[in-house]
Amino acid sequence: MASLSEIIRESQIWKSIFRHPMPVDRRNRVVVMLTNFFLHLHPVSIKKQGIALSFTWCMGGVTFFLFLVETITGVLLMFYYRPTLEWAFNDILALRDVTSMGILRELHRWGAHAMVITVWLHMYRVFLTGSYKPPREFNWVIGVVLLLLTLLLSFTGYLLPWDQLAIWAITVGSNMARATPFLGYEGPGNQLLNIDGIDMITNASDARFGLLGARFVGEETLNRFYVLHCVAIPLAAALLMAIHFWRIRKDGGISGPL
Template sequence: MAVTEQPGKPGLGERIYALLFQNYIWRSVFRSGYPNTPRNQMLVVATNVFLHLHPTRIHRTHVKITHTYCLGGLSFFMFLGLTVTGVLLMFYYIPSTETAYINMKALETDVQFGLLMRNMHRWMAHAMVILVFLHMMRVFYTGAYKPPREFNWVVGVVLLVLTILLSFTGYLLPWDQLSIWAITVGSNIAGSAPVLGGDVKFTLFGGFSIGQTSLIRFYTLHVIALPLLAAVFMTVHFWRIRRDGGMARPL
């Protein structure tokens, strides 16, 4: 006997659609409806783990590109890009003085898109240093460091130092002549500081001169310690912007 749909009752397809997208499963993931009303638009922002970092409503100054040039946002974008390309590089790089340089050269010739991956990591690192510096200039020139944002300025200074340290530690990893001598010069500068200088240099090198102990220290700092610290401070930085009443506005 043929099974026929009763008139007025939803068909199987409609019922599956309703089950998936209008009812339990869909609603368990997305708490708000389609963002076509101001209320739903605010709910979408407030109930999404990524979007809720932003306020549901902002002042029109904050969407004006010339107010921030999105320099902080671009610095963060570079950080994300560096994390992705850095993890990809970790699949090929061994932090040993015997193999590090050969690994980097092989990456450029033997691995598909290896050169692109390496260059993206390098150029994004340069870009991040420049962007963070420009972001700091923007914050200064718009007077956004003044109360109540003075604490966030200090968090920013820590982020600037971490960015420079990430760049410095990464520079040694290819283990070519340029890296070895650049780090030797940098560490000697640190070493000439009064009182703690000698200890700092010894700690950085893991001995009296640059070698395998230095490479593994710089590697661990570069891929674990410093990125983790930077991520924690960035979280505080973004959270503070909200707590300080959003971004500063011209008087």
């Protein structure tokens, strides 16, 4: 008698979803990697040493997984949060005190901290194994940009709770932009950018203003950072991640001694 699971796996619905039989024998374990969308990122077979935990530390994968965690918890948080001076702080307060599943924000925040750390550890491992060397030079460069995007994601997200911790950390961090050479209101060389004695670089037109959308961290900044945090940077990061993973395959797979 066929068991229930066999009946399910033989059904037309199941077969239409999964393009391959269960990967229980060697042939189907190869086929599954080639025919499943989520798995085709991987090669069919891989150097045994290359996936040893003591070698890779799994940190790149962990970082990607944390990005997914951040995406899911982030979308759920967006249901409860309005990026306006009136509501931002109160929505976070309500999220803690009123909303059920009260660890959503914790998951998102601790996941973000963890992601910054795992990105660093991933870079550390890639450097220490010399895996950036040819032919993987360009993938290292993409990795550095992804590292920067991770920091920017965390930085823009830091403002959203709109408490004292948030606005002052962003104020301190973004004050640096005020001192950008040539383009900052208090940076060296900004006096050179003037037309007929009228300064082009003022506190309402300099690099910091571009970042904050205002002369100080205010409602415009909150909106700007919200859009950057929820839409612009994640999209850019997702695109670069796709290239990053694709290049791993194209550049000779997971690194190992030549």
